[in-house]
Amino acid sequence: MAAKPFASSADLGVKEQTLEVLADGVYALTAEGDPNLGAVEGEDFLVCFEALATPVAARRWLAKLREHTDKPVRYLVLSHYHAVRVLGASAFDAEVVVSSEQTRHLIEERGRQDWGSEYGRMPRLFEEPESIPGLTWPTMTFRDRLTIELGGDRGELVLGFLGRGHTEGDIVAWLPEHEILFAGDLVESQAALYTGDAFHFDWAAGTLDRVKALGARQLVGGRGRIARGRDEVDAAIEQTRDFLLTMQRTVGEVHRAGGTLRQAFEATHTALAPRYGAWPIFEHCLPFDVSRLWDEFSGIERPVIWTAERDRAVWDQLQG
Numbered sequence: 001m002a003a004k005p006f007a008s009s010a011d012l013g014v015k016e017q018t019l020e021v022l023a024d025g026v027y028a029l030t031a032e033g034d035p036n037l038g039a040v041e042g043e044d045f046l047v048c049f050e051a052l053a054t055p056v057a058a059r060r061w062l063a064k065l066r067e068h069t070d071k072p073v074r075y076l077v078l079s080h081y082h083a084v085r086v087l088g089a090s091a092f093d094a095e096v097v098v099s100s101e102q103t104r105h106l107i108e109e110r111g112r113q114d115w116g117s118e119y120g121r122m123p124r125l126f127e128e129p130e131s132i133p134g135l136t137w138p139t140m141t142f143r144d145r146l147t148i149e150l151g152g153d154r155g156e157l158v159l160g161f162l163g164r165g166h167t168e169g170d171i172v173a174w175l176p177e178h179e180i181l182f183a184g185d186l187v188e189s190q191a192a193l194y195t196g197d198a199f200h201f202d203w204a205a206g207t208l209d210r211v212k213a214l215g216a217r218q219l220v221g222g223r224g225r226i227a228r229g230r231d232e233v234d235a236a237i238e239q240t241r242d243f244l245l246t247m248q249r250t251v252g253e254v255h256r257a258g259g260t261l262r263q264a265f266e267a268t269h270t271a272l273a274p275r276y277g278a279w280p281i282f283e284h285c286l287p288f289d290v291s292r293l294w295d296e297f298s299g300i301e302r303p304v305i306w307t308a309e310r311d312r313a314v315w316d317q318l319q320g
Contacts (some may be wrong), residue, residue, distance in 0.1 A: 003320045006312065007284045016218045019064045020226060021292035023178040025154065027068065028220045029061050030268045033191050033280025034125065035084055036220055038182045040175065043151030045074035049173050051089040051136065053118070056128040057090030075148060077159060078138060078165045078221075079184030081106040082197075084119040084125050089136040099138035100161050102169030110253055111135045117306040121284065141201040162186070163207035164199035166222075168302070174214055181214055181233075187224030189236040191280045193243050196288030197303040200296060202245035210231065212237050223280060244273050247293055255297040263319045265290045 015032040022028055025041030027128055040048035046069065052058045076094035078086050080253075081103045090098060099107075112135065119126050140146075146159040155177035162172060166185040173182040185194065186207065195203075212234065219227040227236040250271045254264040268290050276282055291314050292303055304310070 003009075003316075004283060005085060006315055009123060011122070011126055011284075012142065016259070017060070017064065019068075020045075021068070022180055022218050022226070023175075023253065025069070026175065026178060026180055027065060028182075028226055029064065030220075030224070030226060033223050036223060037061055038173070038220055039069075040150070040157055041069055041071060041154065042074065042148070042174070043154060044071060045112060045151075046071045047075040047077060047150075047173075048073050048092055049077045050085050051076060051080060051087070051092065053084040053087050053092035053122075053125045054127050054129055055088050055130075055131045055133075057125065060089035062091060066119075071144050077171070077173055078103060078136070079172070079182075080170045081111060081114065082167070082185075083111075083115045084122060085184075086136040087115065087132045090133050096140050097136065097138045098140045098142075098159065099170050100169040101141040101143050102161075103167070103171075104138050104141050105166065106169055107135060107137065112117070113305050115309045116308045117311050120308045120311060161286070163202055164211040165203035165207040166193075167197045168199065171173060172214075174216075179215065179217040181211070181216035181219045183219055183221050186211055187219060187221040187240050188254060189200070189219065189221040189224035189227045189232075190239070190278055191221070191224035192285050193240060194281065194285040194294045195244070195247070196285070196306060198289075198292060200244055200248055200293050203205055204241050204248065208237055208241050243272065243276060247289060250303035251290055251293045252297060255294065261291065261294050264294055265269075272293050283319070290318065 004268045020028050027039045029037045052283045073092045073094045076092045076097045078099040090234045097303050144161050148157040159171050159173045170184055170186050219233045227233045247268055250268040251264045254267055
């Protein structure tokens with residue numbers, strides 16, 4: 001059997017981007033399984049959520065947004081540190097770039113390596129990579145909660161760290177007045193999970209419990225369709241949890257039995273593929289997901305830094 005193309009290196013098809021208006025002055029961009037983005041209007045400014053992989057890619061999103069509002073971007077919120085979410089930040093010309101304190105630490109610790117890793121895995125997302133001026137650095141950080149007053153009668157936008165999950169530092173953006181949640185990659189809606197930098201046990205338990213307790217009626221996940229209504233929101237959260245718990249069960253069984261990482265990968269693929277195998281980036285993510293969870297079962301608390309070289313080695317071992 002021929003080896004599978006590395007990660008998403010063969011995914012070269014253009015995805016259709018769709019801007020959706022979730023409420024007055026609240027916008028989301030979805031793109032058939034590519035990273036989602038959001039924006040919220042204040043009285044005389046914008047808060048944007050996520051930045052894409054390059055300034056050129058980000059400017060395409062901003063052009064769509066400018067069909068609805070010409071307010072300047074005051075805040076650019078980064079849900080976490082991954083390159084495909086942050087390296088396009090310069091296009092926004094934001095007054096303030098916001099992240100959690102832990103995300104800033106992760107950029108310092110592994111941002112450069114992550115850039116090389118993600119460029120190799122998902123080259124299509126890095127449109128005109130030479131336009132990237134360098135690593136994106138937040139200019140404002142917080143530990144648990146930051147409230148942005150939107151002005152007038154627009155209420156507030158609450159940024160919150162709800163626990164370790166997709167990374168150590170993920171944050172969400174919550175609009176209580178509209179019951180709309182931008183969840184970043186803590187929740188995916190009909191898209192596979194990337195967990196190569198995750199804390200699987202925290203994420204599947206307390207972190208997702210706190211996400212669910214917000215009671216959102218619309219949820220924009222990191223990838224996939226927008227969940228509308230409590231039933232769809234809860235389904236997206238529980239799909240995310242089920243993916244994590246299935247991985248925990250299958251990898252854990254092989255690890256406790258003294259098996260190999262390859263055996264754990266094969267068992268997990270068999271368990272997940274019937275439900276999730278056709279969803280975006282499933283085959284791409286799973287080797288890195290299982291490798292990280294195997295490390296957790298082996299007592300390695302913090303994720304090992306991914307590099308382009310390590311990516312290839314793990315892929316060849318598990319998907320070769």
